[in-house]
Amino acid sequence: MAAPPEPKKLALDEARVAAQEAVGLFNVPGNEAKLTAVRDQCQGDLGKFFMMVIPVATEIVSPTLQKYGFEANQGGAMQFVAALQAHQADPELKELADNLKNRFMPGAPAPAEEGAD
Numbered sequence: 001m002a003a004p005p006e007p008k009k010l011a012l013d014e015a016r017v018a019a020q021e022a023v024g025l026f027n028v029p030g031n032e033a034k035l036t037a038v039r040d041q042c043q044g045d046l047g048k049f050f051m052m053v054i055p056v057a058t059e060i061v062s063p064t065l066q067k068y069g070f071e072a073n074q075g076g077a078m079q080f081v082a083a084l085q086a087h088q089a090d091p092e093l094k095e096l097a098d099n100l101k102n103r104f105m106p107g108a109p110a111p112a113e114e115g116a117d
Contacts, residue, residue: 008069008084012090019084019096022064026103031060035103059102078105 016042025031038056042048054074058065061080062072070076070083079105084097 007079008083009086010068012093014068015084015087016090016093016096018064018068018080019093019100021067022080023096023099024056025060025064026100030109035060054104055072061100061103 005061026035035053035056038052053058056072057075058072061077065072065076065080068080070080081097081101084093084100085095088097
């Protein structure tokens with residue numbers, strides 16, 4: 001039986017760019033409205049959140065996932081966030097990774113657009 005593939009890794013500079021691109025996708029007005037509408041429909045129900053919000057968030061970020069070699073599914077999104085968190089010592093990347101993680105976390109408000117250019 002073959003060993004599972006090694007988790008995808010990103011160099012620090014590549015991780016920064018990828019994280020910026022992913023956060024940018026959530027800030028697109030149509031995407032932001034779509035995610036907010038689905039969050040509102042969940043009304044704090046954790047089951048609905050996992051069934052509705054996470055798939056929408058994954059769909060939104062899928063172009064970035066695919067661009068950087070991750071699968072465009074929930075597993076790929078989790079691997080992407082893990083690859084970013086490998087660089088948590090970098091304050092800029094930690095902030096971006098936390099912003100992304102908050103998009104997928106139940107009960108977390110949509111992150112403020114700090115430092116948005």
